[in-house]
Amino acid sequence: MISIEKIKRIDFEKEGQVFKALGNPLRLKMVSLLMNDECCVTDITNTLGISQSTSSQHLNILKNSGIVSPKRYGTKICYAIENEEVKQLILMLIEKYNKE
Amino acid sequence: MISIEKIKRIDFEKEGQVFKALGNPLRLKMVSLLMNDECCVTDITNTLGISQSTSSQHLNILKNSGIVSPKRYGTKICYAIENEEVKQLILMLIEKYNKE
DNA sequence: TTACAATATCCTAATATTATAATATAATAG
């Protein structure tokens, strides 16, 4: 359990950002797509059926909240999930909502 | 790891809601406040220093996304975290950002 | 250098969130 003292030290603005970034269906879809393997912007764009501009903007939001990180391969840029904790969060939610 | 097939079956709108609800510093603060024990609207309002209306509206968002649930005691209504999974999500993030 | 492919940024309109004031409801006491 969290103590009152610990709660007082939390940076809610910063922590909220991670949830906020994941709180958009398109971005959540992107992250889920990246769960298996890294993927370049064009492929993400085509898979989700959105404009390249939109794709790039959402990836930027995910990058800024520390969820994904880019890696350049020549002219292509591949995005991958940055940290394991985020993967765990997604997995937990998927477990929660997709019990068969 | 998640399979492509499993990803296709995910309801991103619905799952995104939980993250979205937690993606607001005030709501995250509310949830953290409720981690220790249930709390009535007036106390939440006063603790966070916000208006009663704002408080009520945010609690409603948290309720609709299945994070908290109300319980009436006479004229007072106390909110509590709905389930352990949500507690786990919060705890994971707090661990992540408050390593000392 | 030029041409091209991949990605990012800028701009704008549509839409969604947010906070507050005012009002409504619900439970209880008298």
Added chain:
DNA sequence: CTATTATATTATAATATTAGGATATTGTAA
């Protein structure tokens, strides 16, 4: 019943988010 306390709802104005077109940048090949 009325009055009071606690909470919810409604309306609205300010702000933020979103999507896509146009444009800019970056890297590579010729």
